[in-house]
Amino acid sequence: MRIGTTLAACGLAALSLGACAAPTPPGQLIADPYENVNRVMHGFNVAADRFVLRPAAQVYDVATPTLFQHMLGNFVEHVRLPLIFINNVLQADVDGALETAGRFGVNTLVGAGGLLDPATEFGLPFEDNGFGVTLAEWGAEEGVFVVLPVLGPATSRDAFGRIGNIAMNPLTYVTFGGGTGQIAAAVGEFVGPVIILRDQNFEIIDSVLYDSEDSYVATRTGYVLSRRNRIADGVVDVEALPDVFAE
Structure with a gap:
């Protein structure tokens, strides 16, 4: 009931975005009526990256053997599969749901619980999905550009999509071990994947945040183009995207 109520609220809110979203100014990629506030949030996020996330990623890279990095990357993808499966179902993507379920089963049973990835060799590669894409499939408008503290850039639709992802993710409801277990689940769901x-x-994040003339514009352009590409084609082709530094 809790999940259903949250999803219904997210869906109704996102579907109403088209009526309340500001029009996109001529020559601009997306409407950005909250740019002043967004820039403040962007500055906060850049500072958080500079002093927390970037050093943490450097320590992780140096301290973690390459094999373990590969296995941890596999596991991060593996624990997302139940969420991806739910969104496949919500999008009426039967083939995607079956492939996701098959990948989860194979990697759970013969892939050491998701640390290894034999499913890709069996023709079941990882295909990401989320509630933001589901809202787009349901007809929700993209909305306006927003920057969320810590979570970073988003469109209005994707912001509601992230709420839906949290509501649908089984790890959100892990309560084993009391408070310690909840903290461990939060680390596994959010902190680890981000690092x-x-x-x-x-390199590409450093280029956008620290080498571009206006990192806010570069972030906005890169994010919006990649999300539109993902929703339209299901694949983000980074090499095919326009130069975000040219805007």
Whole structure:
């Protein structure tokens, strides 16, 4: 009941975005009526990256053997599969749901609980999905650009999508071990994946945040283009995206 109520609220809110979203100014990629506040949040996030996330990713890269990094990356993808499966079902993607369920079963049973990835060799590669994509499939408008503290850039639709992802993710409801177990689940669901993602994309994130003339504009452009690409085609082709530093 808790999940259903949350999803219903997210869905109704996101579906109403088209009526309340500000129009996109001529020549601009997306409407950004909250730019002043967004820039403040962006500055906070850059500082958090500089002093916390970036050093943590560097320590992780140096202290963790390459094999373990590969296994941890596999596990982070593995624990997302139940969430991906739910979104496949919500999108009426029968093939995607079956492939996701098959991948989860194979890697759980013969992939050391998801640390290894034999499923890819069996023709069941990892295909990401989330509630933001589901809302787009349901007809929710993209909305306006927003920057969330810590969580980073988003569209209005994706912001509601992230709430839906949290509501649908089984790890959100892990309560084993009392408070300690809840903290461990939160680390496994949020902190670990973010550090791993930062490490895997170290150079490009550094380029956007620290080498671009206006890191806010570069972040906004790169995020919006990649999300539109993902929702339209299901694949983000980074090499095919326009130069985000040219705006």
